[in-house]
Amino acid sequence: MTKPVIKWIDVQVTAANQKFTEQIELEKTVLSIRGLALSSIRNDLMYFRGSQRVEINRDEIFPEGYQSQMLMTGTNVPLNDKYYKTGDMKPGNGIIKMDYQDTDDGRTVFTPYSVRLNIECLIDEV
């Protein structure tokens, strides 16, 4: 019996123009990773300033410099469509790592914010 669950990585962006790294290790019951999506408490800052590198099981999914706005969706997007589909990706060692880079682009004024990488997983419900 399998069940979809959502895991996430929170990155606290406390200073402008710096890189912040966070990672989690998924449980062994996770069978596959099906999707990724980004959200933030300050979507406007993440939209203009953010870029990130994401790796799963040491495989690079998004390279450094991939803009956060490419992985954002608005409120009018159905929940099931919000995620970037990774297919049924095997979690491998289960370690998911995100390097989030904040870059000033002149359109926003920095204030501390947090970024969340949402991970849609399929777990084995024993």
Next chain:
Amino acid sequence: MKEQCIITKVPITLKGELRTFQIKIPRTAMRIIGIETGIVAMKYNDSEYARNQFAAQAVQAQAAQAVQASPAIKVPGPVPVPAPGPQSLFMSTLVFRPELLIGELKLRSLEKANIFYIKDVHEADLSMMFGDFSITPGFIPQNWTHGRHRLVDPVVVNGETTVIQGLFKDRLGERIGKDWPYAVNVYVWYEINDSHDSQPCS
């Protein structure tokens, strides 16, 4: 098969600049499957772009002013309900602002003739709030609230190519009549043969 991405940043500094660039494709690439673009490091000032980009804030301020000017209807409850002002917020959304054309991107494989990808690059949808009756002073539709899910533009190009040649023509600087520094990110997605297994490793 596994998908990977190459990011190439194309800096534009001059008005109407025509810039050529090359994207080196790894030997492991089987085929190129998609292209995306993004605008970064765009500075703004009192030009047309800034006025369009931040028009939403002006609408918000105007709406707040209209709400303050209009008399409040007294209702039994903690929150007073404002009557519609002379210029309601909805009416202010009925001004259509077309997307600004940033530039034109063309890509071609060096091994083949002809261009396989051409795109008018736009930065954002400036009329996100057009005719949106759900608009409130505290929740103005923006690209990060009402934006759709971005999708890759699919292309089919043989991965045996070693270099993709690109050409970007600035249109934003031409339109506003001055130099406007920014950069265009070109994302090239390609597939590689994922022969190794992805089982747990230490």
